[in-house]
Amino acid sequence: MKFMQLFNKKKRQKNYEEPNPTIADYEIPPKPTNSVLNTNRVFIKETLNYTEDLTENELQINQDTDCLLMFIESLSDEEKLEKNFYSKWENVYSTWDLEKVLKNMDAIKLLHVSDAIPHLLEGKSILFIDGFEYCYSLNSTKVIQREIGQPDNEQVIRGGHQGFVEKMIVNIYLLRQLVHHPQLTVRYEHIGEKKNTKLSLLFIEGIADKEQINEIGRRLAKIKTNKLISSGLIEEYLEDSPYSPFPQYMSTERPDRCALNLLDGKIIIFIDGESTALILPITFFSFYQSNDDYNSRWYAGSFYRLLRLFSFITAVTLPGVYIAIISFHFEIIPYGMTYVIKDAVELIPYPPIIEAFFMELTLELIREAGIRLPSPIGQTIGIVGGLVIGDAVVNAGFVSSIMIIVVALTAISSFVVPANEMNMSIRLLRFPIMIMASLLGFVGIIFCLNLYLIHLCKLTSLGQPYFYPLAPFSFKGLLKDIVRIPHTKMNMLEANKKSKNKES
Amino acid sequence: METSLNNRISTTQVFFVIVQTQIGISILTLPRDVYGAVEWEGWISIAIAGAVIQLVLLIYVPLVFRFKHHTFFTLTKITLGTPISVFINLGYFFYFISVSILILILYYRTIAAWLLPVTPKWMIMLLIISAAVYLVREDIHIIGRFYALVSGLLVIVIAVQFTGYTSANPLYLLPIGHVGIKDYIEGAQSSLQAMLGFEVLLFIYPFIQGAKKKVIQSVSLAIWFTVSLYIFTTVSVFLFFSPDEIELVPHPVLYMLKAYSSPFIDRLDLIFISIWIVSVTTSLIMYLYLVSLFTQVILPIKKRKTGVLFGGTLIFAISMFFESNESIDAFGEFVSKISYSFIFYIPAVLLIVALIRKKPERGKE
């Protein structure tokens, strides 16, 4: 019997698979508000499947008109209701008084009781009045938000320590605090199959490219999914080439970063319920900039920027170059080093590519294991992985000590990037190089780098060249984006740019 | 041929396109080639070749300005009429195919001799041709961007050669003027193969955005940049090797770098040859682009991307047939012989015809 039940269950699950059992897909037939109060009550209760956090409160006006206030207690703020509604109820003697009270609560008149359902689900309260062919939706939404704190993944030493939270309005508030520009425009969009995800587009009219804004609108309209919409999903829909390994939009939790980009003509997207903002269009080099660059001396700022770019090159090529050298071109090592390296690899049983893959994968495992553990345990994992495995593996003669150095250096270089999504791509980019290096030596590495460069030249972010200012080459852009010239000079460059724009 | 504004290339990019198309396979062999004709005065021959090309440019310039919106393929049709133009365009198509094949097989020969003697031919060729196909699928402005980007590597090409100057002997360049004018011309001819690439101007002119004067400037600048780089390379090689030694060395630049040794790095030739691969790729890319342009403009293949794949496969397949050194050398000889007519005679005839006919600028459009 049990077996049969299991079988049935399976069958039922199969049936459930289409249509997808998400909220979005639940179709409510339109139904006008009935003048009989009870009909409405039954309808709502049925639609919400007699959920037990649906609270109803019966009220009366002048002891003759029955009213019914319904709300979902988990979503609504009863204190708000108390303050704005119940406390004023005592003064209500007629429906006319009632309308006055409701006005204070930004009530919305709803003709269809079916429309009330989404309002309920947003945390609003619905007020039915017996004999009325409409109902009111009252704002009683509960606002519970995280404190505005420094985002963990993007810490800076100097500068603002605020980060975005999960509430879109607060995020826009944070941004508006930094940018007092009259042309700062916010546009709300509802996307998804059922239009139930709210997001906002922020840009500064006149600085941002109108074409791009329209393009974003077009692409957002294409999102036809009924899944829970997250920034990652939106990103993929907005990308020019979703198959590219490079992230084409930057996500950040820092308002100051957003503000800088906003003033630079970029567009910001906030998604309700997420604490990350998407910045677009973006170039490759933006991922290598940190707000700290602008707050430190410009020599230091430039040096660290160049260091980060150098880290990109080492993170992508170093294991490949090492493999190529010890299996193809060891004559490039100077005489003094030759025997040092030869001694280190002398008794290793595996080809270097296996060695490298083993170590790289170990490292990825350690990282992946540590990332979701509470931080004290995470550290332990790091130590166990890094020190114990590294040492043991060398002593066991499994992997050469130089390979450990190479892999460790590579790992460190890949963590230098300030932006997390770029970090991910870099780590993946080195595997093809390693394979080609083990097959063809330097020729293979050059082939891969050639392809990567071509790809970077091809890549666009919202139609803007991704590898600017290197491709297309621009010397001024180079000064601005790759090194950090002093702010005073930068202003001059920008002034030039503006006057040029005016001319054309 | 209408080209939309956003896939045009700037005059700066034209400079890089021409430089990168010119510099490629023959930078390794050029010093030895010119030495064969004029011995240690080869650099003079290169300068002469540069001057001659500058003159050839004077034929191109009025021709392309006359037909602003046409690539060379449609231009022939307008000036000479359909039957002859089909013949000539087909000729150019084969010319570009053969130049691409020559680049590919010389590249393979060098790589096989210096780095990977055992690796199968198809593998080494596939690497470069697939990279080329991947880029040529895009519009010319992306190609221009890529060329400008990799031109940064030329700095390294120049820098590594300075290591040869540690044991340079300036006396090896003297005496000047020990051969006759005829020899200089012969030397210039042997350096012609290295100069090929400026003829792309005929085909990419409609894609260029910029004033006429600027275009001429940047093309001339490109030619002289290449010539100076060649002269620099040749001179560094001549300073490093004694005259009788160069005759023995087919790739003197690499040979010079091979002798380098320092506590930090040895064998700079490995670095040089890696960078050189990129230069070869850029040359191949341009010719492949021209091949695909032909398929788009002339053949009924509407999508250029299909043409690219077709051209790439064709070049790859034919290149696989060249095995012996003699056949490669003979083919190289053949290509440099036919190149005279394609880069000089035909454009000259076209210009004369165009001048006589005084066709309106727009042609049939």
Place this chain on the structure above:
Amino acid sequence: MKIMLVFLIIFTAIFCSGCWDARQLRDLTVLKSVGVDLTEDDKIELTVSSPISEKHRTAARSQIFSTIGDTPRNARINLESEVSESIDASKLRAVLINEEIAKEDIYPPLDVFYRDPRSALAAKLLISKVNAKEIVQLTPEDRERTSEILGDIIQAAENQTMVPITNIQLICPDLFDLGKDAVIPYVTIKEDAPKLVGVALFNNLKMTGTLSLKESSALLLMQNQLNKKASLTEQVHSDEDIQMENFISFNIEEVKRDMEVIVNKHTGTVDVPLNLQIEVNVLEYPLDDLDTQEKLNALNDKLSARLTEQFGNVINKLQESNCDALGIGRRVHAFEYSFWKEHDWQEIYPKVNFQISVEVEIVRHGILF
């Protein structure tokens, strides 16, 4: 899907065929020095030395192999059958060629180095007076196992301006140049250690004579190739009681060379006035009387005379062995090309008339007078 399929095909193709040209460093025996000898039946004997990895924990410090073949390459191919790993000569530090071979023609044993794309052109080239095999076999106990004593000796001597800075490639232009001849360090064996004795002089590709270390220093000064430093000791007195007090040692600080090549086309003779101005720093002078300018001048004159004589002797030796180490022929070629074409430099060079004058000036004398 299509892309995935293409990738799958490419990757299987690649992995099935393997790594064609890979030469794993751990599977190679990396040579550090090679000696080439001639056996009695005119075959080539190749002796190679390679350090043994410390991981192998053996008492022996280097592995040394030796084979006989018709050519150096043939000998090396024969060597492969003796060595368990494949042999690699791309990190060679020193190549020794037996005098016997050099006296006939030095190029044939070197050809294999010039032809192989992987060979080490930066290796030092040496001519050995005794069998090269004996020198290569030496493994001094007091040095690191990976160090190559021959390379280090030459390096040190180069810094002291005792031998010219050479390696296989740098020597090549001179070997082929008709207007300039090569000089190559010359070593022998003494008390179980290699010893640098001077340089071997070449006429084109043949070894024709030798110079001692002191003479080769003089040659280098005449070539204007002063390296980091050069020290000489000269006898300037003969009347002092204590033998040591007859000598002076000095460092050469700076050399100014003034060389001209004057070709007389009518007589077919070449004159080479060669003036050297040498500034020296006294290192050792037990008499301690450098306090007045007169004494300095007297000493300067004495030193100048002695050096002029010595340098003249060096030139004579060069001319005897027909070794144009100063590159006079190259200058004639560059500036008097018609003369060069008409005459055979081989015959002209021994008759070149050198006029040498050396002027020594003591510019410093340490912290004592």
